[in-house]
Amino acid sequence: MDALSETLRVVRLVGAIFINARFTAPWCYQSPSAATAGPVLEPGSERVVIFHLVTEGECFVEMDGGETVRLMAGDVVIFPQGDAHRMTSEPGLPPASGAPLSEVLARRPRQLSFGGGGAITRLVCGYLACEARLAQLLFAGLPPVVRVNVRGSNAGAWLEASVRYALAEARSPRPGGAGVLAKLAEVLFIEVLRLYMIQEGERLTGWLAGVQDRIVGAALAALHRDPAQAWTLEELARAAGASRSVLAERFQRLVGVSPMQYLTQWRMLLAAGMLRQSSAQLTHIAQDVGYQTDTAFIRAFRREFGAPPATWRRRQWLAPATSRAAGR
Numbered sequence: 001m002d003a004l005s006e007t008l009r010v011v012r013l014v015g016a017i018f019i020n021a022r023f024t025a026p027w028c029y030q031s032p033s034a035a036t037a038g039p040v041l042e043p044g045s046e047r048v049v050i051f052h053l054v055t056e057g058e059c060f061v062e063m064d065g066g067e068t069v070r071l072m073a074g075d076v077v078i079f080p081q082g083d084a085h086r087m088t089s090e091p092g093l094p095p096a097s098g099a100p101l102s103e104v105l106a107r108r109p110r111q112l113s114f115g116g117g118g119a120i121t122r123l124v125c126g127y128l129a130c131e132a133r134l135a136q137l138l139f140a141g142l143p144p145v146v147r148v149n150v151r152g153s154n155a156g157a158w159l160e161a162s163v164r165y166a167l168a169e170a171r172s173p174r175p176g177g178a179g180v181l182a183k184l185a186e187v188l189f190i191e192v193l194r195l196y197m198i199q200e201g202e203r204l205t206g207w208l209a210g211v212q213d214r215i216v217g218a219a220l221a222a223l224h225r226d227p228a229q230a231w232t233l234e235e236l237a238r239a240a241g242a243s244r245s246v247l248a249e250r251f252q253r254l255v256g257v258s259p260m261q262y263l264t265q266w267r268m269l270l271a272a273g274m275l276r277q278s279s280a281q282l283t284h285i286a287q288d289v290g291y292q293t294d295t296a297f298i299r300a301f302r303r304e305f306g307a308p309p310a311t312w313r314r315r316q317w318l319a320p321a322t323s324r325a326a327g328r
Helices: 003-010 034-041 132-139 154-170 177-203 207-212 214-225 233-240 244-255 259-277 282-288 294-305 309-326
Strands: 014-024 028-031 047-056 058-062 069-072 075-078 085-088 110-115 120-130 146-149
Touching: 003 132, 003 177, 003 207, 003 214, 003 259, 014 154, 014 177, 034 047, 034 120, 047 069, 047 132, 047 154, 047 177, 058 120, 069 075, 069 146, 075 177, 120 132, 120 177, 132 207, 132 259, 146 177, 154 177, 177 207, 207 214, 207 244, 214 233, 214 244, 214 259, 233 244, 233 259, 244 259, 259 282, 259 294, 259 309, 282 294, 282 309, 294 309
Parallel strands: 014 110
Antiparallel strands: 014 120, 028 085, 047 075, 047 120, 058 069, 058 085, 075 146
């Protein structure tokens, strides 16, 4: 299994589609930053990434201090750094005023319809919530705005049709519509990342570039396949089919850390998932991620997360209850 698939398998992702919009020109919709929208969209989440799918017509994306991006039907745009932005029928329009986001999202997916009566644009707005450290992996090196057109791939075309179907089902009395939309949001997001990797090719930078690189990708796959192994740089280079010096230089340049530093970070992500999702003893978790003693594991975990594993686990188990109480 490749590193991207393995990462997405073991790390908790939560997706949802929260707005189904029909706009008529002229119109302008202000989307808040992820830091502002996150507590409303997914209380207790560490990181929220917002994305939009254009299902009909065309529009523009504007960001303060950034370039204006034109979008066509089939385009998906995501904001890896969580920047506030405007979706608009033409550049320079003031955003419409409306109800607070908490009121808009009282029912999901919310049906929005407004504008001046001109050309029609339909948008589907969704988000993906994930762990902050996973976001650092996936989004390292990405620009503020990532755009791909899903109509260029069979999977993308199927996803777009499925989203339209699920949105219609969400308005029906039959149960399960919201759950289908949530899963489709996750799959759509992953497909966007995959298409973006193909689209950018050698221009790609960061962790995704490492995944796609022949040597670094092989090393990442080996680390993800067997994180508990007592890897050395020499053994990892052998698995990647390269010399130690070539692997070390290439890994550092693309991923931003050394192979051994990355191994520690990946082990800690795995351990965090086990701590959050199970009641397994620390000794067993430590062994599963490659540590022979609790002491070494606790030291590494504290260095990465700022607290010993037992304390961190209690905080994570308490967080959902705290978030629910705050939302009452």
